[in-house]
Amino acid sequence: MVFIYGGFQVIFEWFIHSYYVLSMDFLGYVDFSRCSSLACRFNDSTILLFEASSRFASKTLTSARFLASRSFATYFSKDHEWIEYTAGKPAVVGITDYAQHSLGDIVYIELPEVGSTIKAGDSFSSVESVKAASDAFCPATGKVLEVNTVLSETPSLVNESPMEKGWFMKLELSNPDELKELMDKAAYDKFCKEAEH
Structure with a gap:
């Protein structure tokens, strides 16, 4: 999985089958929704590139805690x-x-x-x-x-x-x-x- 958030790039090693767009509140829970394109707008200020395995994008993903500093x-x-x-x-x-x-x-x-x-x-x-x-x-x-x-x-x-x-x-x-x-x-x-x- 690769995504760019506020100018910072984080790379994860996962199997890639489909794309999802990530949205989140500050230090909040991660929510995922299906996205047909790799590039998605977020809050009109940040572009997220997010790739995830459809096998992994399940209950585990939607309840995962994502901690990050927002730019x-x-x-x-x-x-x-x-x-x-x-x-x-x-x-x-x-x-x-x-x-x-x-x-x-x-x-x-x-x-x-x-x-x-x-x-x-x-x-x-x-x-x-x-x-x-x-x-x-x-x-x-x-x-x-x-x-x-x-x-x-x-x-x-x-x-x-x-x-x-x-x-x-x-x-x-x-x-x-x-x-x-x-x-x-x-x-x-x-x-x-x-x-x-």
Whole structure:
């Protein structure tokens, strides 16, 4: 079996009869589905080349534990911030859809200063809506490289597109290992559902 994941290649010696595409959550269980082509897109960011024996691609495969460091991932904090990190690039930070929905129509956003260093857990922004005012807390320590100045004039972008156009800042992370303390999407979705009860 051979697959390329985020620029890293791992080679396994297995009998090859058919192709499968691999999908997984961060440090999660492996799932396999039949793929007619050797090259498959994953999360629009990584190409997986995965060859597996149909004899081996059975119950053992679907329950296997695959441990690896992802080169691209989005993490979530309990304070409802998200951080997208790609190895070797600035991390992008914003507030989640759950947060913007709870706040309602956002009318003002105070952004951090470029060049400042913000520690994990410290406030980096003040967000005001028609309902309330709230602080946003930094999910990981880093130096602010860029802020989304468009939000100063159009704060409603956070309501419209919190995970894309409504990002707040880009950080040079001091310690990417801090991201291990955050949640992946599945864990965050579960956290939000539990908070509603």
